[in-house]
Amino acid sequence: MKAVAVTATIIMTTITTMGAPMAETALYDLMSWMSPAWPIGAFAHSGGLEWAVEHGHVTDRASCTDWIVLLIERGAIHNDMVLxxxxxxxxxxxxxxxxxxxxEMAVATQTGFERRLEATAQGAAFRRIACASIEGFPDFLSDIDDEDLAYSVAAAALFAAQGIDLPQALTAWLHGAVSNLVSAAQRLVPLGQTDGQRVLRTMRESIFAAVTAALALPDGDPFDQLGGSTLLADLGCMAHETQYTRLFRT
Known part of the structure; x- marks a missing residue:
C-alpha cells in the first residue's frame, strides 16, 4: 500500500509540475495498471540485481539507489524509456x-537472454490481462507473438489507446520499474521497508529528470537515441542465468 501511495504522489506531482490535467478515472486506471496487483509477474524478476547483491555491488540503501539511478540514466531502463x-x-x-x-527494436535491443525474458514475460502478461479486462487494447499488437512483445511497448500502447498523456504514462511506468527493483532489493540485500521507501523518495528527482529528458526526444529513429554504459549490470544480468542459488527468474 505504501508503494501505491508513493506512486499516486509522484503522478500527481508530475501533473502539477507539467501542467497537464488528468481525470480522476484515468488516474485510477493508471494506478491500477502499475500496481503490484496487476498480474504481470514482476515480483519474480530482479533485472540482475540478485547477482549484484551476491557479488557485493549492492549492499545497502545508498548502493541500491546508485545502482538503480545508473540504470535509469545510462542503462537498460533508459533504453526502455526511449522505446x-x-x-x-x-x-x-x-x-x-x-x-x-x-x-521489434525493443526485443532486439535486450542485452542478453535474461533481460529479454523479463521484458517479454511481463509484456505478454500485461497484454493478456489487459485484453481480458479492458476494452480498447490496440488490435495492431494482437498478432505479435508473446516472446516478441516487450513490457514497455505493451504498456505504452495501452496507455496511449486509453488517452493517458505521455508525461503521466511514462512517470507511472518508470516508477513501477523502479519499485520492482526496490522490492527485490528489500528481499535480497535485505533492505527494510523503511529503507525501501527512502530509496523511492530519494529517487524522485532522478525519475522526474529522466522523464523530462525522454519527453524531449525527437520523432526520429529510436536506434539513434539508444545507448548505455552500464556494462557490469548487463554482464551481471547474463551471469544470473547460471547462479547456483536463485530466488528470482532474472
Whole structure:
C-alpha cells in the first residue's frame, strides 16, 4: 500500500509540475495498471540485481539507489524509456507500422537472454490481462507473438489507446520499474521497508529528470537515441542465468 501511495504522489506531482490535467478515472486506471496487483509477474524478476547483491555491488540503501539511478540514466531502463516514448507516440497516432517497428527494436535491443525474458514475460502478461479486462487494447499488437512483445511497448500502447498523456504514462511506468527493483532489493540485500521507501523518495528527482529528458526526444529513429554504459549490470544480468542459488527468474 505504501508503494501505491508513493506512486499516486509522484503522478500527481508530475501533473502539477507539467501542467497537464488528468481525470480522476484515468488516474485510477493508471494506478491500477502499475500496481503490484496487476498480474504481470514482476515480483519474480530482479533485472540482475540478485547477482549484484551476491557479488557485493549492492549492499545497502545508498548502493541500491546508485545502482538503480545508473540504470535509469545510462542503462537498460533508459533504453526502455526511449522505446516507451516512441511506442506511445506511434500508438497515439494509430501508426501500426511504426509501432511494430518499435516493438521489434525493443526485443532486439535486450542485452542478453535474461533481460529479454523479463521484458517479454511481463509484456505478454500485461497484454493478456489487459485484453481480458479492458476494452480498447490496440488490435495492431494482437498478432505479435508473446516472446516478441516487450513490457514497455505493451504498456505504452495501452496507455496511449486509453488517452493517458505521455508525461503521466511514462512517470507511472518508470516508477513501477523502479519499485520492482526496490522490492527485490528489500528481499535480497535485505533492505527494510523503511529503507525501501527512502530509496523511492530519494529517487524522485532522478525519475522526474529522466522523464523530462525522454519527453524531449525527437520523432526520429529510436536506434539513434539508444545507448548505455552500464556494462557490469548487463554482464551481471547474463551471469544470473547460471547462479547456483536463485530466488528470482532474472
Amino acid at each position: 516507451f516514448v516512441q511506442a506511445w507516440r506511434a500508438a497515439k497516432a494509430g501508426d501500426s507500422v511504426r509501432l511494430r517497428e518499435v516493438a
